[in-house]
Amino acid sequence: xxxxxxxxxxxxxxxxxxxxxxxxxxxxxxxxxxxxxxxxxxxxxxxxxxxxxxxxxxxxxxxxxxxxxxxxxxxxxxxxxxxxxxxxxxxxxxxxxxxxxxxxxxxxxxxxxxxxxxxxxxxxxxxxxxxxxxxxxxxxxxxxxxxxxxxxxxxxxxxxxxxxxxxxxxxxxxxxxxxxxxxxxxxxxxxxxxxxxxxxxxxxxxxxxxxxxxxxxxxxxxxxxxxxxxxxxxxxxxxxxxxxxxxxxxxxxxxxxxxxxxxxxxxxxxxxxxxxxxxxxxxxxxxxxxxxxxxxxxxxxxxxxxxxxxxxxxxxxxxxxxxxxxxxxxxxxxxxxxxxxxxxxxxxxxxxxxxxxxxxxxxxxxxxxxxxxxx
Numbered sequence: 001x002x003x004x005x006x007x008x009x010x011x012x013x014x015x016x017x018x019x020x021x022x023x024x025x026x027x028x029x030x031x032x033x034x035x036x037x038x039x040x041x042x043x044x045x046x047x048x049x050x051x052x053x054x055x056x057x058x059x060x061x062x063x064x065x066x067x068x069x070x071x072x073x074x075x076x077x078x079x080x081x082x083x084x085x086x087x088x089x090x091x092x093x094x095x096x097x098x099x100x101x102x103x104x105x106x107x108x109x110x111x112x113x114x115x116x117x118x119x120x121x122x123x124x125x126x127x128x129x130x131x132x133x134x135x136x137x138x139x140x141x142x143x144x145x146x147x148x149x150x151x152x153x154x155x156x157x158x159x160x161x162x163x164x165x166x167x168x169x170x171x172x173x174x175x176x177x178x179x180x181x182x183x184x185x186x187x188x189x190x191x192x193x194x195x196x197x198x199x200x201x202x203x204x205x206x207x208x209x210x211x212x213x214x215x216x217x218x219x220x221x222x223x224x225x226x227x228x229x230x231x232x233x234x235x236x237x238x239x240x241x242x243x244x245x246x247x248x249x250x251x252x253x254x255x256x257x258x259x260x261x262x263x264x265x266x267x268x269x270x271x272x273x274x275x276x277x278x279x280x281x282x283x284x285x286x287x288x289x290x291x292x293x294x295x296x297x298x299x300x301x302x303x304x305x306x307x308x309x310x311x312x313x314x315x316x317x318x319x320x321x322x323x324x325x326x327x328x329x330x331x332x333x334x335x336x337x338x339x340x341x342x343x344x345x346x347x348x349x350x351x352x353x354x355x356x357x358x359x360x361x362x363x364x365x366x367x368x369x370x371x372x373x374x375x
Contacts, residue, residue: 024314025321027371033321034075034367038084040329041068041360048087049094054354061095063157064337066112068357071364073119078371088120097129103136106148108158111136115234118164130168137165141177146184151204151339152193152224155182155231163238172244178235179245186252194252199259200274201228203339213276213341220274221340226290229256230365233297250303257298260291261312268319269333273341280341283333285324289362292316296369310373317370320363324349334359 052058052065069088076084097117101110114133121129140148149155162178165171186194190205195218202208203224213219232253239246263274269288273279295313298304324333326349336344336353344353353359 022311022314024310024373024375025317025370026375030367030371031079033325034364034371035079036329037325037331037360037363038072038075038329041356042083042087048091052355059095059100060091061098061100061113063109063112064355064358065091066116066157067361069113069116069361071361073116074368075364078368085123088116092117092120092129098132099136103132103139105136106140106143106145108149108154111161112157114161115164118161118168133161134165137161137174141173146180147189149181149185150189152185152201153203153227155185156227156234159231160234160238163235166243167238175239175244196255199255201225207340213273213279215276215278217275219276219340222270222272222274222284222287223290223335224339225256225260225274226287226362229253229260229294230290232256233294237297253294253298257294257304257309261295261309264312264316267323268315268317272335272347276341280345280347282347283319283323284335284347285320285331285333286335286359286362288316288320289359289366292320292366293362293369296366296373300369300372313370313373317366331356331359331363
C-alpha cells in the first residue's frame, strides 16, 4: 500500500510538472517574476554609475550593463514604474550620456548604451541624451570601414542604434551603412560567419571550419546566436515595412528560428553548444532567454506558426522560471562572459557569472514578449 501511495504521489508530481510546462502563465505571473528578478538587481546596485569590478575595474556603461537596461526599458513599457525610469536616467546622467571610449570608438560594445539613451530621449527629448551616440555613429560612417563587427555579438550591440538613428532622423543612410556592416559580418568576415545551410552563425572567424566541436560538429555558441536573434528582432521592430534590406533580415530571422526550435532540450533550455550536447551540455539561461525573446516576438507579430513555437516558448519559460530563478530574484544557470561553450564554466543553479547584469537583461526582454502573448 505504501509503495502504491508513493508511486501515485510521484506520478501526480510528474503530471503537475507537465501541466506547468504546457500552460502559458498569466500576465500577472510573468510580471511578478520579472519584477522579482529586477528588484534583486536594483537593490544590489543602487548607484547606477558605480564601476564594475571583476578581473579589473570597468565603467558601468559597457555592453553588459547596456543589455540590462535594454531589458529594464522593455519592462518599463509594460509596467511604467517611475523607479525604473529614474534608475535608467540616473545611469545616463552618471555617464553624462557618453560612451565608453568616447565618440571616437568603433567598438559596438561601446555603442550598445545608445539603445537606452534613445528610449529615454523618446520619453523626454533632451538633446544631450543622443548627442554622443549620434556623433560616434556618424564618425563610423565617415570612416568608410565596414569590418568593425568581427564577432556576432556586435550585431545586437550596434545594429539597433543605426536603426534608431535612421528612424529618428528619417535618414536611410543609416540603414544602408548598417546593412553594409552586417553583410560584411555575414558574408565576408572569416569567409562569412553565417552558415545558411544550418541557419546558424559561427561566433567569429576563429570558429569557422575547419574548427570543430569535440563531437565533430560545427561550433555554434548559444548566446552568440541569441545575440543575432535579438539584433534582428530589435531592428525589424524599428524598421518600417519599406525600409531597405528589411526582407533579408526577416528571411534570416526565419531561418534561424526554424533551426533553433529543433535544438531545444527536453527541459526547455538550450545547450551552450547548439550542435554538441556533450560539450558542457546542460541548462543555460542567457541563450535560452534570447531565443524565447525572438520566438515570442515572432508570435506577437503574427509571423510564426503558433502550433510549432508556442509549446517551445511555454516549455522554455517554465524551465527558466522554475529551475533558474531563485526565491530572492537571483538568476542561475547563467554562463559568464566569453565567446564559446567552455567559457564561464561551470554553470549551475547557484553559480554566479562574472557579470550578473546582461543575463537579467536577456530574461527581461524574453519576459516582456511572453507577457504580450495572447491568452
